[in-house]
Amino acid sequence: MYNSFELNESVLKALDRYSQSLIKIAFAYLKNMADAEEVAQDVFLAYLQKRPVFENNEHEKAWLIRTTINKSKNMLKAGWFKSRNPVPENLSYLPREENEVLQAVLALDKKYRIPIHLHYYEGYSIQEIADILQAKPATVGTWLARGRMLLKEKIGGAEDEAFSI
Amino acid sequence: MKRSVYKSAMSHLKTSENFNEATYQKLMREIEKQESDGTNNPIQSKELVKMEKAKKKTVTSWTVGVAACAVLAVGIFAINQNGPAKDSVASPSATVQPSAIASEKPPILGKVQVNIDGVISEVSADGKSFKVGDLWVEVTDQTKLGSNEPTATAPSEELLQKEFKVGNIVSGFTSQDVASGRVTADVIYNNMAPAKEEAPIKGKAAVNIEGVISEVSADGKSFKVGDLWVNITPDTAMGIDGPTAAEPSEELLQKEFKVGNIVSGFTSEDVSTGKVNATRIYNNMLPQQ
Numbered sequence: 001m002y003n004s005f006e007l008n009e010s011v012l013k014a015l016d017r018y019s020q021s022l023i024k025i026a027f028a029y030l031k032n033m034a035d036a037e038e039v040a041q042d043v044f045l046a047y048l049q050k051r052p053v054f055e056n057n058e059h060e061k062a063w064l065i066r067t068t069i070n071k072s073k074n075m076l077k078a079g080w081f082k083s084r085n086p087v088p089e090n091l092s093y094l095p096r097e098e099n100e101v102l103q104a105v106l107a108l109d110k111k112y113r114i115p116i117h118l119h120y121y122e123g124y125s126i127q128e129i130a131d132i133l134q135a136k137p138a139t140v141g142t143w144l145a146r147g148r149m150l151l152k153e154k155i156g157g158a159e160d161e162a163f164s165i
Numbered sequence: 166m167k168r169s170v171y172k173s174a175m176s177h178l179k180t181s182e183n184f185n186e187a188t189y190q191k192l193m194r195e196i197e198k199q200e201s202d203g204t205n206n207p208i209q210s211k212e213l214v215k216m217e218k219a220k221k222k223t224v225t226s227w228t229v230g231v232a233a234c235a236v237l238a239v240g241i242f243a244i245n246q247n248g249p250a251k252d253s254v255a256s257p258s259a260t261v262q263p264s265a266i267a268s269e270k271p272p273i274l275g276k277v278q279v280n281i282d283g284v285i286s287e288v289s290a291d292g293k294s295f296k297v298g299d300l301w302v303e304v305t306d307q308t309k310l311g312s313n314e315p316t317a318t319a320p321s322e323e324l325l326q327k328e329f330k331v332g333n334i335v336s337g338f339t340s341q342d343v344a345s346g347r348v349t350a351d352v353i354y355n356n357m358a359p360a361k362e363e364a365p366i367k368g369k370a371a372v373n374i375e376g377v378i379s380e381v382s383a384d385g386k387s388f389k390v391g392d393l394w395v396n397i398t399p400d401t402a403m404g405i406d407g408p409t410a411a412e413p414s415e416e417l418l419q420k421e422f423k424v425g426n427i428v429s430g431f432t433s434e435d436v437s438t439g440k441v442n443a444t445r446i447y448n449n450m451l452p453q454q
Binding site for chain 1: 170171172173174175177178179181184185188192196
């Protein structure tokens with residue numbers, strides 16, 4: 001168990017280390033930066049309140065990612081969230097290729113979107129993604145493969161060129 | 166290895182510049198709030214809130230339950246009380262209070278007669294009262310003695326004695342309240358003395374002597390069969406007498422009593438003493454080889 005000082009220290013360290021990761025995961029889920037930041041703040045608040053004990057940094061990060069996904073899901077289910085019509089996030093400032101790929105990924109169903117984000121942005125393996133999403137590795141592999149296939153159909157590319165997102 | 170375009174895009178995504186600062190301040194406010202509340206464990210405080218809510222819910226549930234039971238009870242009571250009122254069509258204006266209905270019993274019409282039946286355990290000094298069980302019964306001039314039914318026979322002296330004595334069996338009835346413990350008898354049918362004990366049976370009881378001799382006395386005139394010593398006296402009849410009886414043979418009625426011999430006969434004396442004189446000996450024969 002942490003004492004109050006240690007807990008506060010570890011939460012503040014986690015804020016420095018993982019805030020960007022959590023915001024990006026929440027964004028991949030919610031497709032809105034303001035909502036994503038709100039979710040990320042709630043995650044750090046939960047960390048402070050629930051006082052989870054972690055074996056190592058990776059364990060801590062996995063817990064934060066899982067909590068972010070759960071809180072994003074909850075926000076999507078909320079009545080106020082469903083009833084509103086948000087203005088689509090303006091991503092025009094991104095380079096054309098990045099904008100195109102990001103828009104294509106965000107257009108995917110979230111069951112493909114999140115594994116793709118965790119794999120291509122966070123660099124997690126299929127097994128690690130399976131642990132975070134509490135799914136079978138084979139299922140995660142299928143989600144990744146189908147997501148890549150859908151992206152290839154949308155983005156296209158040369159026949160002889162290896163597809164990469 | 167080609168760099169991921171997606172990763173690059175995500176890295177270039179603009180987030181609030183002061184996100185960490187804002188979050189940090191929010192967290193610090195939360196920490197201060199926890200410290201000012203005096204609890205470092207918000208989970209515990211949340212649990213307390215949950216428990217309080219659950220307690221409130223329980224109390225509310227009980228209150229609602231008890232109220233519902235009370236309403237049901239009042240309803241059932243009201244329905245039960247309204248029932249008889251509906252029957253009183255003749256006087257609808259006459260409303261009867263439920264408590265009055267409960268307390269007023271219908272008047273008893275006619276006399277209740279209670280049997281007097283039993284053995285007299287006590288008689289008063291004047292002989293005109295006796296006790297049967299816990300009830301004192303007084304016999305007055307008004308008390309009828311014997312049955313006055315048309316088919317009844319005249320009471321005999323044996324069944325209806327004039328004097329009440331302890332131990333007599335009496336029967337009759339009273340119409341008075343026996344709860345008082347003392348009543349006047351309306352009618353006494355019988356007052357008879359208890360059956361006398363039968364006289365002891367007189368006469369002799371003959372007990373068979375039958376078995377194998379296990380012991381013989383030194384003089385040879387007594388032997389033991391089972392636990393009974395049997396004496397042979399000059400009065401002991403030997404053999405079977407009767408008009409059709411044959412003469413006892415030496416084989417069946419030997420003169421000498423020996424251990425192992427089979428004897429039969431009877432005695433008219435009390436065998437409980439363990440030693441009797443034989444009245445008759447039918448047989449005294451050697452055991453079969």
